[in-house]
Amino acid sequence: FPAADVAADNHVVGKPRRSSSAAKRRRINGEEYKSSSWSQFTPVPHEDGFQWRKYGEKKIQGTHFTRSYFRCTYRNDRGCQATKQIQQKDNNDPPMFQVTYSNEHTCTTTRLINNINNPAALHNLTANPNGHHDSDDDDTIFTKMIKQEEQAAWLPPPPPADLATISNNFDETPGLHVCQEVPPSSSNSSVISHYADEFDHHQMLETTVMEEALGLGVDLDDPYFYDPNLLLIYESLMNCY
DNA sequence: ACCATTTGACCTTA
């Protein structure tokens, strides 16, 4: 199953966010550390096997959608410093999200994923994506996240040329969602062309990534293609049968 | 009542 190696090791779909100055490795106590931030594109931003608590949402300049900020649910009781940001990139069917992770998980769930070859750990992971014992309580959180994502996935259609219409769509957007569409800050033709250019840029970027992946034999119809963690689970399951 | 999300205020950084 070559797709797993491609996505997990070579970062075809997930690539380091920082490329210039921040990409320089820092040296602490004589040890070298890689950047603790990485990102990936996915239509299912919540399906990464971890539990997250949202702590903020922000309109980022030059983007259509708000950025959502999450930290690990176990930050307080287990001191896990993992965080992630979710930024919706387009309104395709399904929409694509960029998920940027910072800091590795130090909570129990991380150990389960790292021990994916352990059949017991794998069973726990696949039986319940939260990586816990099975119980109704654990399930409700994950289910809620998925429902939340589904709501975000079906936003109003792509921005029309008429800016007044954009504002109307924004007002009708439901309250509970991950990334909501945001109206332009001013109304003139340069704003429209700016968004058009930005849209083209993202389309081009996605196309480049997809072509690169296809060249390496990735099956784009496979939903697990987008998430390295899910790919690992998928691969281990394939090995089991 | 408890807990996660929302959201404007506040803080940090370039």
Next chain:
DNA sequence: TAAGGTCAAATGGT
């Protein structure tokens, strides 16, 4: 000083 990131009180769902 403005944009991005985080805090925390208010809000809403169960």
